[in-house]
Amino acid sequence: MIIQNVNIQTQQPAWWFIFSHNQLLQIETAPGVPNLPASLLDYASHHLEQVTQIGEYQGHPCYLIDMEGEQPEIEGTEWLSLRHFLMRNDQELFQIAARAWQVAVFLRTHRYCGKCGSRMHRIDWELATQCPSCEHRCYPRISPCIIVAIKKGNQILLAQGRHHQHDMYSTLAGFVESGESLEQAVHREVMEEVGVEIGNLRYFSSQPWPFPHSLMVGYLADFKAGDIKVDGHEIIKADFFDFDNLPYTPPPFSIAGQLIKATIEGK
Template sequence: MNKPYQRPAADEPAWWFIVAGGEIILERGESLPPHGILNQIPMPDLSDYKVVYLGELRERNCYLILADYGDTQFAELGEFGNVREILLQGDEELFAVAARAKQFTEFLLTHRFCGRCGTRMQAVDWELAMHCHSCQHRCYPRISPCIIVAIRKGNQVLLARGKRHPEGLFSVLAGFVESGETLEQTLAREVMEEAGVEIKNIEYISSQSWPFPHSLMIGFIAEWEAGEIHLDPFELEEGDWFPIDALPRVPPQGTIAYKLIDSLKRKIEQETTGED
């Protein structure tokens, strides 16, 4: 097993995930992280930076480099941008590593001091963890589970626009799992709180790492059972039942929200045509 703080070799071809201020370096015109042999690309001296081994992607090692906000030492490699741009390229494997890089960065920056006694913490060299040698408290990267669900009523799907959504963009409902809850309990509570309806026939579809800053989206589809829509005015601007073949603007391909809507659409189409 590779140690998290192993240093890359000078002649090593690798993926370089350079993160600062919540953004990641993307090659100009490609929206992809830099890739290449360390001593053949315009990279500064990495001895001045914290470097973390992330794993492998397509038989190449992947490294996180923690840069300073506004750092210009990597300017020849590309420009800082939003990690969502990688997702829009349709490369889910690459996005997964980029998500890991962003979440590791968040963890390292927010765990420099012990939350129990306040002592400066030290990195564990054989696993990604921070350890307090004063009170022996150890922390690992935080993951916040979050349900996301596409709900159907006949040939319609429930979509809503959150307060932080761009104008005209509608999506499915989502919410964080609270302490002590099962996923099924979270689904029932969040749907009732946000839309005022009850659901049934819950079906798990897939999950997706969502590093904003450290969520794990767990995706489902479900059917409406009872209730009229009553939106939570603190969370949602507007929402309604939309015909599956006449949807408004929804999240782009590559997002789990798109995958859930598409799964529901295909399920309805199969029922309509009688296909298995």
């Protein structure tokens, strides 16, 4: 459920997702409490007319406020990246925060019409913006990505991307290009990034991922042929790792972590 321009009562318990730049406001002493003190909402009071309701959590409504470039220092709070928020909270709450961030990104990047340049207006009954001049309507961007775990005997192929932190190794992933199927994208990305062929490709599951607006579609596959040769651009290291001797990998609630677990379990 996403409702824009809602009439809210700031004294009622609610989950507030307040963004500044690309960070989320968190109360240091009580992360995850279902309300914010009125004094904290005062900092965002001039944004209240643009509040968007993005769902419910534990019986309370969830509201988004985007402060964009404002980031006041508020005693007893801290500003967290979504990745840090992910590590501190449960998956359901993170998914709501992820939805809030994707809505914020959409509204930030669709202020003006891409056809005629006029100021866009927000639609009340759905999450969209529309141009009053040429009637061009825009919806949030969703970018499909594939992600695949590749098994070879009792080993799994893991790679380190150029932007991975803390020496993390993960499964291979990439964006789907125009005109190709999800399966074609898997084969292409694997060949481009590590130079090997795969077989026995099978669907696993999907997961929305807010970096910034991806839909990760997961696959399992078996190694078929070839020697690993990283592209040196997106991937800087890759190797087959024994199941009982894995490097640092993504958390288990991420789809990458789920794929690694499923591969080890022989699925």
